[in-house]
Amino acid sequence: MRLWIRGFASVKMTTLPAPSATFTRATEAGALQQTRAAWRVLAKNKLLLVGGGMVAVLVLLAICAPLVVSHSPFEIGLGPSMAPPSADLIMGTDKLGRDLFARIVYGSRTTLLVSIPSVALAVIAALVLGLIAGYVGGRVDQTIMRLMDIFLAFPGLLLAMAIVAVLGPSIPNLLITIAVLYTPSMSRIVRAPVLAVKEKEYIAAARVTGVSDVRIIVRHILPNIASPIIVDATLSTARAILIEAALSYLGLGAPPPNPSWGEMLSSSRQFMTSAPWSALFPGLAIVYAATAFILLGNGLRDWLDPRRR
Amino acid sequence: MSRYIISRLVLMIPVVLGITLLSFVVIKMLPGDLAVAIVGQETASSNPQALETIRAELGLNRPLHEQYLSWLAGMLRGDFGKSLALKTQILPTILSALPTTIELALLSVAFGLLAGAPIGVLAATRGGVFDALTRLAVSLGVGVPSFFIATLLLLFIAPNMRWIPVFSFAPLTEDPTRNLLSMIFPVISIGMGLAMTIAENVRSAVLDVLHENYVTVAHAKGLSQRVVIGRHVLKNAAIPIISVLGLQTGFLLSGTIIIETIFSLPGLGKLVVTGINLRDYPLVQGVLLFTAVAVVSINLITDLLYAFVDPRIRFR
Numbered sequence: 001m002r003l004w005i006r007g008f009a010s011v012k013m014t015t016l017p018a019p020s021a022t023f024t025r026a027t028e029a030g031a032l033q034q035t036r037a038a039w040r041v042l043a044k045n046k047l048l049l050v051g052g053g054m055v056a057v058l059v060l061l062a063i064c065a066p067l068v069v070s071h072s073p074f075e076i077g078l079g080p081s082m083a084p085p086s087a088d089l090i091m092g093t094d095k096l097g098r099d100l101f102a103r104i105v106y107g108s109r110t111t112l113l114v115s116i117p118s119v120a121l122a123v124i125a126a127l128v129l130g131l132i133a134g135y136v137g138g139r140v141d142q143t144i145m146r147l148m149d150i151f152l153a154f155p156g157l158l159l160a161m162a163i164v165a166v167l168g169p170s171i172p173n174l175l176i177t178i179a180v181l182y183t184p185s186m187s188r189i190v191r192a193p194v195l196a197v198k199e200k201e202y203i204a205a206a207r208v209t210g211v212s213d214v215r216i217i218v219r220h221i222l223p224n225i226a227s228p229i230i231v232d233a234t235l236s237t238a239r240a241i242l243i244e245a246a247l248s249y250l251g252l253g254a255p256p257p258n259p260s261w262g263e264m265l266s267s268s269r270q271f272m273t274s275a276p277w278s279a280l281f282p283g284l285a286i287v288y289a290a291t292a293f294i295l296l297g298n299g300l301r302d303w304l305d306p307r308r309r
Numbered sequence: 310m311s312r313y314i315i316s317r318l319v320l321m322i323p324v325v326l327g328i329t330l331l332s333f334v335v336i337k338m339l340p341g342d343l344a345v346a347i348v349g350q351e352t353a354s355s356n357p358q359a360l361e362t363i364r365a366e367l368g369l370n371r372p373l374h375e376q377y378l379s380w381l382a383g384m385l386r387g388d389f390g391k392s393l394a395l396k397t398q399i400l401p402t403i404l405s406a407l408p409t410t411i412e413l414a415l416l417s418v419a420f421g422l423l424a425g426a427p428i429g430v431l432a433a434t435r436g437g438v439f440d441a442l443t444r445l446a447v448s449l450g451v452g453v454p455s456f457f458i459a460t461l462l463l464l465f466i467a468p469n470m471r472w473i474p475v476f477s478f479a480p481l482t483e484d485p486t487r488n489l490l491s492m493i494f495p496v497i498s499i500g501m502g503l504a505m506t507i508a509e510n511v512r513s514a515v516l517d518v519l520h521e522n523y524v525t526v527a528h529a530k531g532l533s534q535r536v537v538i539g540r541h542v543l544k545n546a547a548i549p550i551i552s553v554l555g556l557q558t559g560f561l562l563s564g565t566i567i568i569e570t571i572f573s574l575p576g577l578g579k580l581v582v583t584g585i586n587l588r589d590y591p592l593v594q595g596v597l598l599f600t601a602v603a604v605v606s607i608n609l610i611t612d613l614l615y616a617f618v619d620p621r622i623r624f625r
């Protein structure tokens with residue numbers, strides 16, 4: 001039966017008349033037009049351009065950190081403790097006389113090394129859980145989603161603090177913690193469109209022609225849920241940056257001497273009146289990084305959703 | 310309606326059980342021995358007998374599922390156990406910290422609504438430059454963490470406004486003026502982000518309603534813009550705004566943790582940070598469980614309110 005349908009389909013395909021030359025040229029021109037239109041929309045999308053640019057600068061800074069700074073972020077006693085900004089040390093020094101500018105530039109590595117992989121991990125976990133829940137349905141769906149509800153009941157920062165306290169503060173543990181934090185809400189975002197797409201006729205058609213479940217998921221369902229996941233992953237990266245900063249502000253972040261913006265901001269508290277710059281620069285770095293991903297996420301949402309253009 | 314309430318309550322049972330299980334497991338996974346933490350490292354090595362007594366007392370030598378069940382039974386009786394560091398009963402400690410956190414959260418919501426709602430309405434109805442500015446402020450505002458706002462307030466505003474007390478909290482019942490004044494900076498720190506979220510949601514809720522026929526009719530009747538917005542638009546835009554506020558509970562509690570720590574306000578957040586720093590795990594476990602159940606209950610109440618306001622939801 002299955003073979004018959006397949007054979008029938010392939011026969012039908014081969015008996016279709018070959019596209020005429022004019023038709024091909026017309027579609028080529030159409031494709032070109034579409035590409036141009038896409039570029040025009042992209043150029044008009046200021047959020048996407050600004051956000052993308054800001055993220056690119058951040059990533060470049062993290063990669064090229066050694067080329068940007070003239071001092072090591074770990075070297076103690078480069079200047080007096082809490083020195084004001086000068087020509088050599090443009091953001092001044094911290095409590096131990098380390099170059100604050102170098103620490104902020106290197107801090108971007110800590111931030112990105114925690115936030116991007118943790119969100120990637122959450123996306124993978126959410127795809128697996130959300131696809132299974134949505135596609136299989138029934139009891140499996142109920143069990144998985146109730147489990148996610150349990151995690152969602154805990155205030156994010158509180159759950160993160162408890163997990164980090166259990167695992168111990170280190171970069172891999174922060175990564176796992178933040179992934180655990182964002183998996184539940186993301187798996188909901190995956191599940192909802194799966195439920196909707198699953199009922200479509202073309203999925204039923206694929207199933208009767210004997211296409212395997214894995215292939216249906218990869219070929220027909222994944223493309224439908226790609227845009228909401230891309231948007232949410234970008235926005236979650238911003239949230240992950242803020243949570244990482246909050247955890248390290250509370251002393252539960254990457255352990256010293258790793259430079260971390262939240263820790264820099266919190267340790268500047270005792271010197272705030274005498275050295276306000278020591279609080280301003282790390283704080284602005286956090287705001288910059290989070291805003292970059294928020295703008296990029298909102299821009300992507302406008303770009304990927306034609307209704308919002 | 311009563312049927313809807315009962316079905317929602319039944320659905321809540323597995324979630325609450327799951328919350329207790331997760332709170333139990335997280336703390337059980339901790340490296341180290343609770344009994345050693347109680348008697349201290351030195352006593353533990355010199356006097357193994359004392360260690361065993363404490364283990365037996367706490368039931369730590371029983372199988373895990375028995376420990377969980379007896380812990381759960383204790384919770385149901387309101388016995389959250391004793392804090393290691395503070396040497397007090399956990400539930401009364403949590404309850405005494407609760408009013409400060411609730412006050413901070415409610416005032417922050419009030420600030421968020423008072424600042425955010427008018428901005429959202431103006432952005433939706435005026436449009437143009439004001440709308441563009443609001444949208445810009447919203448996307449920038451969400452990326453500013455509450456603890457940085459707190460830092461900026463302490464840095465630039467507090468030194469010029471010495472009449473606002475910082476770091477010197479007084480309970481509401483003892484010195485209401487001092488209490489409310491000392492809440493100003495913490496409330497602004499948490500409320501700013503909330504105001505941005507509210508402004509964004511009010512803006513889109515109002516925009517959705519603004520083009521409904523009944524709004525056009527209200528205008529055609531000759532009602533003033535103010536009356537149309539107040540009577541017809543805001544009333545209908547209120548429902549999505551209520552649900553957004555309900556969803557912010559977790560966010561609010563996260564905000565209070567860090568802001569209470571910065572301004573040394575004796576609330577739940579400060580309590581849990583103290584608990585984590587002093588490795589007082591029964592206390593952390595208690596706060597974890599307490600807040601999660603509170604969040605679930607608040608979500609339930611918002612859902613019920615929502616169903617009460619909008620009958621369509623009950624029959625879905």
